[in-house]
Amino acid sequence: MSTPGTRTVLVLLDSAGTELRSPVLELITVGRSLGRVEAVALEAPSVGVLAQLGAYGVALVRQAEPSSGGEVVTGDALHLTPVVAEVLAAATRASHADAVLLTSSFPNKEAAARLAFLTEAGLVVDASALTDGGTHLVADKRVFAGSWDVRSEIVTDPAVLTLRANSVVPQPADAAVATEVDALRVELSPAATAARVVSRTVDESAGAGRPALGEAAIVVAGGRGTNGDFGPVTELADALGAAVGATRDAVYEGWHDQFVGQTGVTVAPRLYIGAGISGAPHHRGGMQASQVIVAVNNDPECPLFEISDFAVVGDLADVLPQAAEVLREHRASQG
Amino acid sequence: MRIVVAVKYVPDIHADRGFEGGRVVRRADEGTLNELDENAVEAALRLKEALPEAERETSEVIVLTVAGPDADGAVRRSYQLGADRGVRVSDDAVAGSDYFGTARVLAAAVRRLADEAPVDLVVTGMAALDGLGSVVPALLAAELDLPQLTLAGKLEVEGEPGARTARVTRELDGVEEVLEAPLPAVVSVTDHANDPRMPNFKLIMAGARSRVLDASPRPPRPDAEIVVDKGEGGRALAEYLIRNDLV
Numbered sequence A: 001m002s003t004p005g006t007r008t009v010l011v012l013l014d015s016a017g018t019e020l021r022s023p024v025l026e027l028i029t030v031g032r033s034l035g036r037v038e039a040v041a042l043e044a045p046s047v048g049v050l051a052q053l054g055a056y057g058v059a060l061v062r063q064a065e066p067s068s069g070g071e072v073v074t075g076d077a078l079h080l081t082p083v084v085a086e087v088l089a090a091a092t093r094a095s096h097a098d099a100v101l102l103t104s105s106f107p108n109k110e111a112a113a114r115l116a117f118l119t120e121a122g123l124v125v126d127a128s129a130l131t132d133g134g135t136h137l138v139a140d141k142r143v144f145a146g147s148w149d150v151r152s153e154i155v156t157d158p159a160v161l162t163l164r165a166n167s168v169v170p171q172p173a174d175a176a177v178a179t180e181v182d183a184l185r186v187e188l189s190p191a192a193t194a195a196r197v198v199s200r201t202v203d204e205s206a207g208a209g210r211p212a213l214g215e216a217a218i219v220v221a222g223g224r225g226t227n228g229d230f231g232p233v234t235e236l237a238d239a240l241g242a243a244v245g246a247t248r249d250a251v252y253e254g255w256h257d258q259f260v261g262q263t264g265v266t267v268a269p270r271l272y273i274g275a276g277i278s279g280a281p282h283h284r285g286g287m288q289a290s291q292v293i294v295a296v297n298n299d300p301e302c303p304l305f306e307i308s309d310f311a312v313v314g315d316l317a318d319v320l321p322q323a324a325e326v327l328r329e330h331r332a333s334q335g
Numbered sequence B: 001m002r003i004v005v006a007v008k009y010v011p012d013i014h015a016d017r018g019f020e021g022g023r024v025v026r027r028a029d030e031g032t033l034n035e036l037d038e039n040a041v042e043a044a045l046r047l048k049e050a051l052p053e054a055e056r057e058t059s060e061v062i063v064l065t066v067a068g069p070d071a072d073g074a075v076r077r078s079y080q081l082g083a084d085r086g087v088r089v090s091d092d093a094v095a096g097s098d099y100f101g102t103a104r105v106l107a108a109a110v111r112r113l114a115d116e117a118p119v120d121l122v123v124t125g126m127a128a129l130d131g132l133g134s135v136v137p138a139l140l141a142a143e144l145d146l147p148q149l150t151l152a153g154k155l156e157v158e159g160e161p162g163a164r165t166a167r168v169t170r171e172l173d174g175v176e177e178v179l180e181a182p183l184p185a186v187v188s189v190t191d192h193a194n195d196p197r198m199p200n201f202k203l204i205m206a207g208a209r210s211r212v213l214d215a216s217p218r219p220p221r222p223d224a225e226i227v228v229d230k231g232e233g234g235r236a237l238a239e240y241l242i243r244n245d246l247v
Ligand SMILES: Cc1cc2nc3c(=O)[nH]c(=O)nc-3n(C[C@H](O)[C@H](O)[C@H](O)COP(=O)(O)OP(=O)(O)OC[C@H]3O[C@@H](n4cnc5c(N)ncnc54)[C@H](O)[C@@H]3O)c2cc1C
Pocket: A222, A223, A224, A225, A226, A246, A247, A248, A249, A250, A259, A260, A261, A262, A263, A264, A265, A275, A276, A277, A278, A279, A280, A281, A282, A283, A286, A296, A297, A298, A299, A302, A314, A315, A316, A317, B035, B036, B191
C-alpha cells in the first residue's frame, strides 16, 4: 500500500434520497483522514447530494450504469446485493482504491463480503474505527456484545469495511470542491441478476421527524415494562431529539416497529436510555457499545442496571414524563 | 426436494467468551447450536412437510456442519427432529478459518452432496450469534454461483419439481422487498420466519485475511449511580443528562 494520506478510498452512497445521511458523511470523514475520497452511486445523485459531496471534499462520483447481457439494469434491480458488489468491484478497479467503505446495514455487509470475495480483499464488518497504521489499515471492532475491543490490521489490498454509525462526528472538508459525476459502465455476471426483485417499498415515513434508530446519537428504548404505552418513551425521545427503539418482545406485541438487539438493529449512540427493559443478553448485544447507558426500571435487581452508568428505580410512566418536562424547561431556558 | 441446511456450533451467548493468541477461545461444554440456525432447520423441515406425500418420501433434509467430533451429538439431535441426514465436515485446516474459508468449505460440501443427487435449496440462519458477521450465506451463494435470497422473514417455494422458484419477503432498515429466484438457490431466514422446535452445536472461526493485533476486554463500567424514585426520579434523570452534557 501507499504512504498515509495518499490512499484512495471509495464510499458507497447507499440512498439516492435528496440528502446524504449522517453515517455516509461519517464514512467520507474517515476516508478523508486516509487520503482521497471518491463516491460510488447506484442512482443519479440529486443536486443536494452533489452539494454535500462538494462540501465534504469529494471531487468524483462514479455513477453505476450496469448492464447484463446487453440490457441496461435499472430501478429496483440496482439494489440486488450481487449487483452492488459487482459495481463496487468495477469502481475499485477503475479508481485503484485502497479501501472501500460502506455503512453497516445487513445488505451492505453482504455486499461488502461479496466485494471482498470478488477482489480478494480483506474484510472487516461492523468496524467502529479505521486508521492508517502506515503499512496497513487498522480497524477497531467491538465483539461479543460489546464486551471486547479487537484491533486488526488488514493485510490484503484492498480493504473492504462496513463502519458502524456514530463512529466519528461528520466534518465537512476545510475547502469545498466541485463534484463531477462520471459514468461507471459495468457488465454484470449472469448470476448477479439471477434473483428478481418482485417489489421494493421504501418506508419514507419511518420515524417521521425522528432520527433513524441505527444512526441516532441518542436512543430511548422501551420494553415490556411500558405495558403497551409508548407515550412516555416517545415523549422523552422528543425532548432529547432521540430515536425510539424497543425490545423484541415489545415489537412482537405490536407496540413499536423496530427493536434493538442482536437480531434487530445494533446501536452505539452517545446516550442510550432503556425503560421497562430487563436487559436480556440478546438485547444487550445490540446496545452494550453505547457510550452512556441509562436505565429506568421498577425492579432494583434488573440486569440492565449492571451495565448502566445511571439508573432510576421507579415506574417509567412517572419517571420519563417528569424527565421530559425538566429537559423541555432546560431547553427553553437556554433560549 | 433435497434441502441442505448449514448450521454452526457457537459458544453459548450467556457464557464468557474471550481471545487467546489472536483466536477466539471457547469452552466445549458451553457450545450450543447457533440459536438462529434453529429457524433454518425449521424452515427446511416445513418445506419438506408441505410436499405431496409421494414426493415427501423421496425428499431429504440434510444438516451440514463444519466442526470437530464434539459436534456429533448435535448432528444426532437433528435426526431426532426430523432431518434425514447429518453431515459433518471435519478438516483441521478449517479450524480458525475466516468467513471466506468457512464459505469455501461449506460450498465444497454442498457440491459433493450435489454430485450424489441435485440439491434444490441451501438454507442457513441469518447470522451466527458469536461472530455476527452474517455474511457467510451471501459468500456461500457467491461460491456456489447460485442466486442469494437472504434475510428472509418469510419463505415460500412454488412450482412443480424441477421448475421451482423460491420467493422471500424481507424487511430491512425500512425497506420491504420481495425477491424471487429459480431453484437451486441459497436462502437465509431470520428468526421472524418461524418458531423452531429445537436445541445443541459448536465450531470455530477467527480472522485470516485480517490479523488480530490486539484484543482487550473493555474495562467494566463503573457501578451505576442508582436513584430510587420518590417523586423526583425523573428530575434526577434529567439533571444527570444535563450535568453530563448529554442533552
Ligand atoms: C434467538 C433470539 C433472538 C433475540 N433477539 C433479540 C433482540 O435482538 N433484541 C431484543 O430486545 N430481544 C431479543 N430477544 C428476546 C430477549 O431474549 C428478551 O426476551 C427480550 O429482550 C425481553 O424484552 P423486555 O426487556 O422488553 O421484557 P422483559 O424481560 O419482560 O422485561 C420487562 C422489564 O420491565 C420492567 N418493568 C415492568 N413494569 C415496569 C414499569 N411500570 N416501569 C419500569 N419498569 C417496568 C420489569 O421489571 C422488567 O425488567 C431474542 C430472543 C431469542 C430467543
